[in-house]
Amino acid sequence: MKPRLFTPGPTPVPEETLLELAKPVGYHRSPEAKAILAEVSEDLKYVFQTANPVFTLTSSGTGGMEAAVASALAPGEKVILCTAGRWGERWRGILKAHGANVVAVEVPYGKAVTPDMVQAAVAQHPDARAVFATLSETSTGVGHDLEAFGKIVAKTDALLIVDGISGLGAMECRVDAWHIDVCVTGSQKALMLPPGLAFVSVSEKGWKKIDATPVRAFYFDLRRYRKSLAESDTPFTPANTLIKAQRVSLKQIRAEGIENLWARHAKIAAACRAGVKAMGLEVFAERPNNALTVITVPAGVDGSGTLKKLEKQYGFKLADGQDTLKGKIWRLSHMGYTDAFEVLGAVSALELVLLESGFKLDPGSGVAAFQKAYAGK
Amino acid sequence: MKPRLFTPGPTPVPEETLLELAKPVGYHRSPEAKAILAEVSEDLKYVFQTANPVFTLTSSGTGGMEAAVASALAPGEKVILCTAGRWGERWRGILKAHGANVVAVEVPYGKAVTPDMVQAAVAQHPDARAVFATLSETSTGVGHDLEAFGKIVAKTDALLIVDGISGLGAMECRVDAWHIDVCVTGSQKALMLPPGLAFVSVSEKGWKKIDATPVRAFYFDLRRYRKSLAESDTPFTPANTLIKAQRVSLKQIRAEGIENLWARHAKIAAACRAGVKAMGLEVFAERPNNALTVITVPAGVDGSGTLKKLEKQYGFKLADGQDTLKGKIWRLSHMGYTDAFEVLGAVSALELVLLESGFKLDPGSGVAAFQKAYAGK
Numbered sequence: 001m002k003p004r005l006f007t008p009g010p011t012p013v014p015e016e017t018l019l020e021l022a023k024p025v026g027y028h029r030s031p032e033a034k035a036i037l038a039e040v041s042e043d044l045k046y047v048f049q050t051a052n053p054v055f056t057l058t059s060s061g062t063g064g065m066e067a068a069v070a071s072a073l074a075p076g077e078k079v080i081l082c083t084a085g086r087w088g089e090r091w092r093g094i095l096k097a098h099g100a101n102v103v104a105v106e107v108p109y110g111k112a113v114t115p116d117m118v119q120a121a122v123a124q125h126p127d128a129r130a131v132f133a134t135l136s137e138t139s140t141g142v143g144h145d146l147e148a149f150g151k152i153v154a155k156t157d158a159l160l161i162v163d164g165i166s167g168l169g170a171m172e173c174r175v176d177a178w179h180i181d182v183c184v185t186g187s188q189k190a191l192m193l194p195p196g197l198a199f200v201s202v203s204e205k206g207w208k209k210i211d212a213t214p215v216r217a218f219y220f221d222l223r224r225y226r227k228s229l230a231e232s233d234t235p236f237t238p239a240n241t242l243i244k245a246q247r248v249s250l251k252q253i254r255a256e257g258i259e260n261l262w263a264r265h266a267k268i269a270a271a272c273r274a275g276v277k278a279m280g281l282e283v284f285a286e287r288p289n290n291a292l293t294v295i296t297v298p299a300g301v302d303g304s305g306t307l308k309k310l311e312k313q314y315g316f317k318l319a320d321g322q323d324t325l326k327g328k329i330w331r332l333s334h335m336g337y338t339d340a341f342e343v344l345g346a347v348s349a350l351e352l353v354l355l356e357s358g359f360k361l362d363p364g365s366g367v368a369a370f371q372k373a374y375a376g377k
Numbered sequence: 378m379k380p381r382l383f384t385p386g387p388t389p390v391p392e393e394t395l396l397e398l399a400k401p402v403g404y405h406r407s408p409e410a411k412a413i414l415a416e417v418s419e420d421l422k423y424v425f426q427t428a429n430p431v432f433t434l435t436s437s438g439t440g441g442m443e444a445a446v447a448s449a450l451a452p453g454e455k456v457i458l459c460t461a462g463r464w465g466e467r468w469r470g471i472l473k474a475h476g477a478n479v480v481a482v483e484v485p486y487g488k489a490v491t492p493d494m495v496q497a498a499v500a501q502h503p504d505a506r507a508v509f510a511t512l513s514e515t516s517t518g519v520g521h522d523l524e525a526f527g528k529i530v531a532k533t534d535a536l537l538i539v540d541g542i543s544g545l546g547a548m549e550c551r552v553d554a555w556h557i558d559v560c561v562t563g564s565q566k567a568l569m570l571p572p573g574l575a576f577v578s579v580s581e582k583g584w585k586k587i588d589a590t591p592v593r594a595f596y597f598d599l600r601r602y603r604k605s606l607a608e609s610d611t612p613f614t615p616a617n618t619l620i621k622a623q624r625v626s627l628k629q630i631r632a633e634g635i636e637n638l639w640a641r642h643a644k645i646a647a648a649c650r651a652g653v654k655a656m657g658l659e660v661f662a663e664r665p666n667n668a669l670t671v672i673t674v675p676a677g678v679d680g681s682g683t684l685k686k687l688e689k690q691y692g693f694k695l696a697d698g699q700d701t702l703k704g705k706i707w708r709l710s711h712m713g714y715t716d717a718f719e720v721l722g723a724v725s726a727l728e729l730v731l732l733e734s735g736f737k738l739d740p741g742s743g744v745a746a747f748q749k750a751y752a753g754k
Contacts, residue, residue, distance in 0.1 A: 007404045009614065021618070022399035025571045027384045027694055058573055059436050059596065060613040066596045097595040188614065194402045196435055196573050196616030218474040219436065219443045220596070236437040237386065237565065239573030239616065241398070317404055 006346055007319040008138045008166055008292045008333040010188040010195055013245075014252060017192060020245040028240040034232040036244055041229060043250035047168065047191070047258060048183060050175040050201045055225035057198040058239045061165035061186030063220065064198030066094050068161050068182045070217035071210045072130060075099030080121045080131045080158070082113040082149070086139035086322050087163055091132045098216070103128065109140050109325060112287040115148035122156050129209065130159040130181075136167030136291045139322050141331065143171060143289025150179035159206055165189060165198075169253065170265045170291035170335045181206035187242065190265075190291065192249035192336040196242045200225070249337075265290040268334045268343050271374040275347040278369030279354065279361045284329050292333040298359065303327035306353055314349040344370050383723055384696040385515045385543055385669045385710040387565040387572055390622075391629060394569060397622040405617040411609040413621055418606060420627035424545065424568070424635060425560060427552040427578045432602035434575040435616045438542035438563030440597065441575030443471050445538050445559045447594035448587045449507060452476030457498045457508045457535070459490040459526070463516035463699050464540055468509045475593070480505065486517050486702060489664040492525035499533050506586065507536040507558075513544030513668045516699050518708065520548060520666025527556035536583055542566060542575075546630065547642045547668035547712045558583035564619065567642075567668065569626035569713040573619045577602070626714075642667040645711045645720050648751040652724040655746030656731070656738045661706050669710040675736065680704035683730055691726040721747050 005012050026033060037056065044054035057064055069091075073079065078101040081091055088106075095102050103125050105117045113133070122128065131153050136143055146162060153160040159181035164173055168183070169190030175183045181203040188195035202210065202222060215221055224235040253261060269290035273283050276295050284294040297303035303320065304327045310316045321329040330350075334343050347366045354361060382389050403410060414433065421431035434441055446468075450456065455478040458468055465483075472479050480502050482494050490510070499505065508530050513520055523539060530537040536558035541550055545560070546567030552560045558580040565572035579587065579599060592598055601612035630638060646667035650660050653672050661671040674680035680697070681704045687693045698706040707727075711720050724743045731738060 003401070003403075005402065005404065010402045010405065010617065013402050018399045018401070022395045024380070024395070025382065025387045025390050025565075026380075027382065027696070028387065028572065030694075059440065060615065062613045063436065063440075063596045066594075094595045097592055097598065186614070188402075194616065194618040195405065195614045196619060215474055217443075218471045219440045221474065236439045237563070237572045238437065239571065239619070240387065241571040242573060242616070317407075319404070 001315040003315045003317065004342065004345070005317050006332050007317055008189070008331055008335065009186070011192065011333055011336040012338055013192055013194060014249060014337050017245045017248045020248045021241055025241055028237055029233070033240055036247055037234065038232040040243055040247050040250060043247070043254055044199055047250065047253060048175045048201050049173070049177065049258065052201050052203060053226065053229050054199050054201045055222065055229055056234060056238060056243060057200065057225065058196065058236070059198050060195060061184060061198050062090060064184035064186065064200045065091065065163055067200055067220035067222050068184055069094045069098050069100070070220045071222040072159060072161065072182060072206065072213060073098060073100055074213050076101055077129045078103060078125060078127050080105060080125060080128045082118060082131065082133040082144070084111060084113050084134065084140065084142050084144070085109050085137040087134045087137055091163060095132070110142065110284050110286060112142045112144055115145055115152060118149050119152050122152060122158065126156070128158045130161050132161050133163070135162055135164040135173055136171065136289045138166040138292060138331070139325065141283070141285035141288050141292055141294030143167065143287055146173065146180065147178045154179035159209055166335070167289060167291050169261065171289050172262045175201055187246060190335045191246065192252065193242060193246050196239045197246060265334065267374065268340050269293060271340065271370045272332065272334060272343050272347065274373035275366040275370030279351060279366040291335045292331055295330045295332065297328050297330060301354070301357065301359055303330065306330070306357065309353045310349055313353065316346050316349045318346070340374055378692040380692045380694065381719065381722070382694050383709050384694055385566070385708055385712065386563070388569065388710055388713040389715055390569055390571060391626060391714050394622045394625045397625045398618055402618055405614055406610070410617060413624055414611065415609040417620055417624050417627060420624070420631055421576055424627065424630060425552045425578050426550070426554065426635065429578050429580060430603065430606050431576050431578045432599065432606055433611060433615060433620060434577065434602065435573065435613070436575050437572060438561060438575050439467060441561035441563065441577045442468065442540055444577055444597035444599050445561055446471045446475050446477070447597045448599040449536060449538065449559060449583065449590060450475060450477055451590050453478055454506045455480060455502060455504050457482060457502060457505045459495060459508065459510040459521070461488060461490050461511065461517065461519050461521070462486050462514040464511045464514055468540060472509070487519065487661050487663060489519045489521055492522055492529060495526050496529050499529060499535065503533070505535045507538050509538050510540070512539055512541040512550055513548065513666045515543040515669060515708070516702065518660070518662035518665050518669055518671030520544065520664055523550065523557065524555045531556035536586055543712070544666060544668050546638065548666050549639045552578055564623060567712045568623065569629065570619060570623050573616045574623060642711065644751065645717050646670060648717065648747045649709065649711060649720050649724065651750035652743040652747030656728060656743040668712045669708055672707045672709065674705050674707060678731070678734065678736055680707065683707070683734065686730045687726055690730065693723050693726045695723070717751055
């Protein structure tokens with residue numbers, strides 16, 4: 001049986017990228033290594049749609065998020081936190097560890113924070129130094145309207161600091177045009193690499209705040225990365241084989257074109273949602289994003305058991321809900337190196353397992369609706 | 378020309394480990410992934426010679442060092458810093474960023490901090506909360522007598538916190554028997570993996586201090602790793618392909634046996650030093666360690682130029698000195714997946730390049746002395 005990875009990180013890695021990882025290891029301070037880092041950094045600017053440098057940290061995405069908090073905030077400073085799920089709560093955890101004064105704009109899981117809420121919060125808290133938001137709230141499948149958030153926050157002195165970990169590269173996100181001051185992503189989502197690298201961009205407005213903030217970190221002090229990257233280098237020994245392999249995946253992204261890539265994800269996501277709905281299931285997110293489809297487990301169906309069957313019988317590995325959502329949702333990623341035919345396969349496998357467990361659906365309804373939507377009919 | 382990596386990190390990675398890195402990526406929260414982490418953690422306990430859990434962080438070694446500082450110290454607390462080079466200074470940089478009150482025990486580059494100095498420092502500063510030390514000071518080739526340091530610090534309330542990044546697995550280091558409270562290492566040295574993972578052990582005494590210290594970090598809060606590892610898990614998405622590959626390299630270490638591994642490194646290091654001296658060169662470190670040999674560039678020889686020639690003409694990549702030692706020393710690693718015959722080759726190549734540049738030496742003197750020492754004659 002072929003194993004198929006549909007978790008919203010890690011995601012499948014292209015074969016050429018995997019082969020790159022098997023090559024002998026080199027010295028990370030050589031001219032060759034610096035040239036590779038420079039090339040990767042340029043390609044990341046393209047993916048981020050920013051003219052500012054993008055820094056490479058060896059850490060999970062959370063490390064990149066902590067670098068943003070530790071570099072940009074002094075203890076006690078007020079921030080607005082937009083939270084719509086587990087990853088909004090990740091911001092809260094980091095902010096709390098760093099002594100921030102958090103004003104939370106919260107919505108229930110499955111809902112999205114709206115631009116109106118952000119507008120009201122910045123009006124009520126003109127002393128907020130930053131607004132923290134999440135591009136793709138992977139725990140619920142919600143996507144946020146960061147373009148609108150950006151317009152609002154740009155008019156204030158606050159920074160817009162975004163967790164773009166599971167959305168960047170899968171859904172439209174224009175860091176500069178949308179006024180995102182600090183944007184964080186990770187290697188193991190739409191960037192088609194194993195986990196291990198985080199990438200962070202900082203705007204001019206962001207640097208002004210960072211440079212005026214006392215140093216409180218070492219490894220996560222973004223100033224160190226700025227200084228090193230000016231010489232195409234990293235401040236600490238990086239996961240250099242991952243960087244070399246990231247180059248290969250980034251070349252694929254450049255070859256496809258970022259707008260084509262967004263369009264591909266949008267088309268697959270729309271087809272997936274159509275297939276899911278045609279099977280009589282519901283999409284959990286009120287404002288679904290194109291990185292993944294989150295499906296509400298229907299009444300009477302064993303959520304976690306269904307996922308186990310999907311993996312055991314057909315090789316499809318989807319992700320369960322986290323924490324309180326465990327057993328209540330299914331999370332199906334279509335990020336990165338996953339095409340329409342593979343997602344069609346996942347819809348097919350889900351149909352089969354649901355039929356076997358006695359759930360009433362018209363066999364073929366899901367895949368037919370997927371196909372129809374994908375064909376644009 | 379065959380490229381040969383002799384830098385003191387990254388070091389060569391076994392072919393079987395590289396191939397593991399090219400395998401498809403899996404989900405990091407699966408039972409299989411947890412079983413792998415559990416196995417790696419067990420094997421790391423063996424390498425560390427500790428009965429305590431060893432935590433896996435996705436970061437460079439410096440990240441592991443910062444986890445020790447951020448978890449174990451509150452701002453303003455007094456610490457004793459033993460520093461004999463750049464990596465001792467790395468501790469200082471992290472300690473400074475975290476507001477520690479640093480009492481430095483310093484020696485010039487090339488010298489070692491002695492147990493007597495540590496004894497005097499703890500006697501003079503009974504209020505010190507920790508002693509920071511370096512197992513292998515890779516910037517100079519010095520090794521520290523941590524067994525003696527441990528005996529001294531164990532009698533106090535202070536913790537012994539050790540950067541074992543470039544020595545652990547290459548030279549004798551018995552974490553529990555030597556009373557090392559926090560020990561940090563990295564994947565890219567004697568553990569035969571590319572860079573990207575840091576490993577940290579904590580003693581019972583260490584946990585007492587950490588649990589009594591306010592939380593000031595998130596990603597580097599060791600408490601989170603303790604909680605997750607109790608369930609064979611990691612608190613954040615780990616570089617799971619590196620962990621899987623680390624398992625392969627750790628199996629090689631277990632198969633060889635840690636004491637045999639220390640003996641192998643000791644034998645190769647002794648032969649290398651004999652070869653170097655027979656060529657009329659000097660070993661830079663007064664107390665050389667077995668992870669690498671650091672050679673003083675002789676008067677009249679272009680240090681950096683010689684390294685460039687070694688790489689360009691013969692494929693041998695050694696490391697230059699760092700900062701003020703650039704051009705003044707050559708650093709030749711014999712850590713990890715490097716055997717006597719390869720180090721012999723490096724000695725041969727160095728002889729050739731020195732002869733070509735007009736340095737006076739008896740051709741064959743270096744390799745003959747290496748061979749004689751290695752044969753135990």
